[in-house]
Amino acid sequence: MDSFQVKTSKKAEVLDITAEVSRRLKPGSLCTLFIPHTTAALTINEFEPNIKEDFERFYSSLVKGRDWKHNSVDANAEAHLLSSIIKPSISIPIHNGSLALGTWQKILFIELDGPRTRTVNMQVIK
Amino acid sequence: MDSFQVKTSKKAEVLDITAEVSRRLKPGSLCTLFIPHTTAALTINEFEPNIKEDFERFYSSLVKGRDWKHNSVDANAEAHLLSSIIKPSISIPIHNGSLALGTWQKILFIELDGPRTRTVNMQVIK
């Protein structure tokens, strides 16, 4: 298993980690990315400045304005709830030595309770 | 990696692609499906006419009626947002040479910005 760090700079933000993953890609057939966090998530989508802001507003809209019980313990229930539906893992086929991503697809790290230093784990299957 | 095409006929629709995946299944232990698109998604669920319509209404209800910034560039922000939570990938165990799907489980291609010709990539791990 390979790992790298991501530094996030805001409470909630979406970061493009495609280059870091591609640089560390080992030969194989399937690359599984997995983050060991419960208040962040991984996905794949387009990444341009407008949609970046839409992602943040969209995720927030799904959970905001309610009196979550976990917030009496730690003020990040919204982050846990979103992480539980978007999830911390994604698997991408490898084709001819590269990630088989489409033209507009970027691997996105979704910070939901930053800023923090986060870890991304990579497991390549032969 | 194996691939096949899916033709969608509406702006938003859910299609059952189980038969196409099963027909192309090679021997192995795990089948990962991955679509190289950012305005569609993959899932697994039951597929009968009533639930098909419910899926389309449900996904739309999560994103509709808001002024997404990406729509100033390209009028499909809703499709990107939904694709980013449902995601473009799913892994299914293979057991005795077949996909280990439950009685009611079908592999579903979710078109969110059609009609288009779409690609489904399949990677089988030994």
Next chain:
Amino acid sequence: MDSFQVKTSKKAEVLDITAEVSRRLKPGSLCTLFIPHTTAALTINEFEPNIKEDFERFYSSLVKGRDWKHNSVDANAEAHLLSSIIKPSISIPIHNGSLALGTWQKILFIELDGPRTRTVNMQVIK
């Protein structure tokens, strides 16, 4: 492929199945969990009593109060809709013989139409 059963006791509840998965883990590099059900889902997150209740309220809030067509056939449309976005599968890297889970990460079985006896399938890739 290995399998085990989970007994759920309520209509909707979230159960921690980490210990059952760890106990059955075989040597390898990637563990894929897959449930053969269309009215339940799998995820990974923290599991403490407050957030457990928040999960149940959050999922319900996304689908409730609408007149789903599938409910004319079988009164569990909400469970199908939630299962279709959270999905029945999750892949976790194996590192030094153990699941590479973070400090707060637990593997969670999400029952959406119980109580039932459910199956969890595990496929470990070498």
